[in-house]
Amino acid sequence: MGFTSYISRKAAQLAVVMFIGIIVSFFMFRLLPGDPTASLLDPRLDPEAKIEIIRRFGLDKPLYEQFILYITNILRGDFGISFSYTGMSVSEVIFGQRLINTLALMSTGIALSAVIGTLLGLAIGWRSGGILDRTFTGLLYLVFSAPVFWVALLIQFYLGYQAGLIPISGTSSYIGVDVDFTTYLADYMLHMVGPVITLAFFFIPSYYIYIRNVVSSMKGEDFVVTLRAVGLSERIILVRHIARHVAIHTLTITSNQSPLLVTGAVFTETVFGWNGIGRLLYDSILRADYPVLQGIFILTILVVVITNIVTDVIYYLIDPRIKVR
Numbered sequence: 001m002g003f004t005s006y007i008s009r010k011a012a013q014l015a016v017v018m019f020i021g022i023i024v025s026f027f028m029f030r031l032l033p034g035d036p037t038a039s040l041l042d043p044r045l046d047p048e049a050k051i052e053i054i055r056r057f058g059l060d061k062p063l064y065e066q067f068i069l070y071i072t073n074i075l076r077g078d079f080g081i082s083f084s085y086t087g088m089s090v091s092e093v094i095f096g097q098r099l100i101n102t103l104a105l106m107s108t109g110i111a112l113s114a115v116i117g118t119l120l121g122l123a124i125g126w127r128s129g130g131i132l133d134r135t136f137t138g139l140l141y142l143v144f145s146a147p148v149f150w151v152a153l154l155i156q157f158y159l160g161y162q163a164g165l166i167p168i169s170g171t172s173s174y175i176g177v178d179v180d181f182t183t184y185l186a187d188y189m190l191h192m193v194g195p196v197i198t199l200a201f202f203f204i205p206s207y208y209i210y211i212r213n214v215v216s217s218m219k220g221e222d223f224v225v226t227l228r229a230v231g232l233s234e235r236i237i238l239v240r241h242i243a244r245h246v247a248i249h250t251l252t253i254t255s256n257q258s259p260l261l262v263t264g265a266v267f268t269e270t271v272f273g274w275n276g277i278g279r280l281l282y283d284s285i286l287r288a289d290y291p292v293l294q295g296i297f298i299l300t301i302l303v304v305v306i307t308n309i310v311t312d313v314i315y316y317l318i319d320p321r322i323k324v325r
Contacts, residue, residue: 118250
């Protein structure tokens with residue numbers, strides 16, 4: 001199969017998924033409990049004003065009319081007006097500093113976890129069956145089962161409150177303050193340390209466990225036996241041959257984590273007060289802010305679609321077996 005045909009087929013499949021996701025997003029958030037007008041309307045407001053506000057947001061229209069309006073606006077790139085952020089469009093709420101903060105945090109956390117988890121999986125999986133393997137694997141299973149918010153609170157308490165090594169919360173100490181870029185960036189990265197450590201506790205075990213099992217199962221493969229027979233050292237086999245195969249699995253796991261690039265780690269962002277999309281998602285659910293929830297959901301689908309297309313291109317380039325499917 002040629003490259004163009006392969007990518008075109010994948011893009012068509014993902015376009016259908018995107019369209020279905022947009023439709024589902026409309027109905028899904030209207031099944032959430034809570035009254036979306038509760039965050040809009042002051043109880044002391046007179047009935048005529050309440051009716052006018054409801055009419056302005058189209059909440060008085062039948063569901064099918066709301067759906068047609070929703071699809072029309074999406075095609076024009078209009079995600080609507082936020083219910084809880086008065087006077088702000090959904091695009092202004094989502095596509096700004098919050099999205100930048102979440103992308104910076106999640107890409108750093110996932111990339112760091114992928115490198116550490118893969119290297120640990122390679123090293124220990126190649127020596128699977130020993131005491132180190134059983135001890136370390138059991139320990140990471142224990143870490144993986146720990147609630148994320150509990151780990152975040154521990155890191156916040158011990159590293160932030162007691163040791164004073166990291167800021168307890170926030171994204172920067174210089175919000176609204178005029179400082180040079182280097183100072184701001186250093187402070188921003190310091191605030192990121194706590195959330196990134198928390199994310200590492202969550203992501204590293206998932207990479208390690210999967211890669212460790214893959215490497216352990218490959219030790220007895222025929223090509224490994226052949227490489228040993230021709231005199232290659234264990235180190236060369238691991239680094240030049242096994243690691244190359246494992247890279248595909250690491251890419252697969254990372255691709256599966258792509259929704260988190262937008263939604264972030266909700267608990268982590270909430271505990272550390274990180275001003276990102278994950279925290280916005282949590283607040284919007286509490287306030288029944290349908291337009292913002294829909295905007296986040298659609299943005300997440302878009303990121304997943306783009307990530308999958310990029311991943312498929314990389315698969316095609318590094319895995320020769322795809323070319324003959």
